Amino acid sequence: MAAYIIRRLLFMIPTLLGIMLVSFVVVQFAPGGPVERVIAQLSGADTGAGSRIPGSGQGDFGARGAQGGSAVDASTSKYRGAQGLDPEFIKKLEVQFGFDKPAHERFLLMLKNFALFDFGKSYFRDVSVMQLVKEKLPVSMSLGIWMTLLTYLISIPLGIRKAVADGSRFDVWTSGIIIIGYAIPGFLIAIFLIILFAGGSYWDVFPLRGLTSDNWAALSWWQKILDYFWHLTLPIIAMMLSAFATMTLLTKNSFLDEIKKQYVLTARAKGCTSRQTLYGHIFRNAMLIVIAGFPGAFVHAFFSGSLLIETIFSLDGLGLLGFESVLNRDYPVVFATLYIFALIGLVVNLISDLCYTWVDPRIDFETREV
Numbered sequence: 294m295a296a297y298i299i300r301r302l303l304f305m306i307p308t309l310l311g312i313m314l315v316s317f318v319v320v321q322f323a324p325g326g327p328v329e330r331v332i333a334q335l336s337g338a339d340t341g342a343g344s345r346i347p348g349s350g351q352g353d354f355g356a357r358g359a360q361g362g363s364a365v366d367a368s369t370s371k372y373r374g375a376q377g378l379d380p381e382f383i384k385k386l387e388v389q390f391g392f393d394k395p396a397h398e399r400f401l402l403m404l405k406n407f408a409l410f411d412f413g414k415s416y417f418r419d420v421s422v423m424q425l426v427k428e429k430l431p432v433s434m435s436l437g438i439w440m441t442l443l444t445y446l447i448s449i450p451l452g453i454r455k456a457v458a459d460g461s462r463f464d465v466w467t468s469g470i471i472i473i474g475y476a477i478p479g480f481l482i483a484i485f486l487i488i489l490f491a492g493g494s495y496w497d498v499f500p501l502r503g504l505t506s507d508n509w510a511a512l513s514w515w516q517k518i519l520d521y522f523w524h525l526t527l528p529i530i531a532m533m534l535s536a537f538a539t540m541t542l543l544t545k546n547s548f549l550d551e552i553k554k555q556y557v558l559t560a561r562a563k564g565c566t567s568r569q570t571l572y573g574h575i576f577r578n579a580m581l582i583v584i585a586g587f588p589g590a591f592v593h594a595f596f597s598g599s600l601l602i603e604t605i606f607s608l609d610g611l612g613l614l615g616f617e618s619v620l621n622r623d624y625p626v627v628f629a630t631l632y633i634f635a636l637i638g639l640v641v642n643l644i645s646d647l648c649y650t651w652v653d654p655r656i657d658f659e660t661r662e663v
Contacts, residue, residue, distance in 0.1 A: 432610030452544025
């Protein structure tokens with residue numbers, strides 16, 4: 294197993310390299326960029342997400358840098374909207390954003406820095422990217438980890454119970470509730486919960502925004518725990534319903550497939566009780582497909598699945614940070630969040646493989662290729 298883990302860790306290097314290379318190439322052909330963003334802000338044409346960021350836009354250069362000197366000819370400038378701006382100002386912007394270097398040099402420099410977890414500084418925020426990630430990471434970790442944990446803790450036992458009681462009244466009613474919950478988008482559930490329980494129109498039970506209260510520092514340790522989960526209750530419920538439905542039905546169908554197989558009949562013929570057959574024989578085979586979906590479910594919950602929920606509940610996490618950075622063409626933040634997402638996804642995928650051996654010790658990765 295140790296040799297397999299080492300191979301998988303080494304295999305992460307070319308995988309990360311490929312992900313970053315493809316993303317870097319795509320960005321080079323994307324319309325607009327940080328220089329165009331500054332030009333648009335100077336001309337008053339910027340309506341993107343960055344226009345709402347305090348102190349964003351012009352970096353170390355103000356509008357005064359765009360005046361004086363010879364104007365840029367629109368027919369010769371490679372930037373849209375640069376007509377009438379000083380060429381020296383445009384060159385300073387290129388130096389500031391690193392576009393005075395060829396693309397391959399910028400890519401190699403980025404790889405070198407990322408290998409040392411040096412993500413540089415945000416183009417439009419006067420703060421390092423690592424500091425931004427540290428500020429947003431607790432929110433995404435809270436949403437992703439608790440949602441995934443609760444989803445698995447509830448869905449697996451419920452799915453097993455539904456498989457054992459297939460066709461019963463319990464199975465039919467729970468399936469109806471699950472399907473209805475799955476059909477309603479998470480953001481609509483979030484709005485519904487706010488209306489009901491966050492002072493919208495009925496009860497004011499839960500807070501509407503933030504991960505902690507304003508008096509967090511003054512609370513005792515047990516009050517901090519209660520306050521933390523008090524703020525997380527509504528976002529977690531809104532996020533987990535669709536994942537809960539998917540995981541429950543996946544678990545049920547997986548166990549149903551195994552229950553119908555010949556080895557189950559053999560185990561029962563040998564005198565095994567229903568509980569011994571279910572947990573001693575069926576469980577480890579049926580759980581393999583559930584474990585296989587763990588990396589995708591975790592990464593989705595950790596990042597992309599939390600974007601709308603973060604917005605609705607004013608939770609400033611990595612999902613919202615990455616989305617706004619794409620709109621703002623804040624490339625250091627975009628590539629840093631992509632690198633972190635990919636790295637965490639690869640590590641979770643490795644952990645998922647290790648869980649296979651925990652559920653079914655017969656699986657031996659030592660004899661397999663990566």
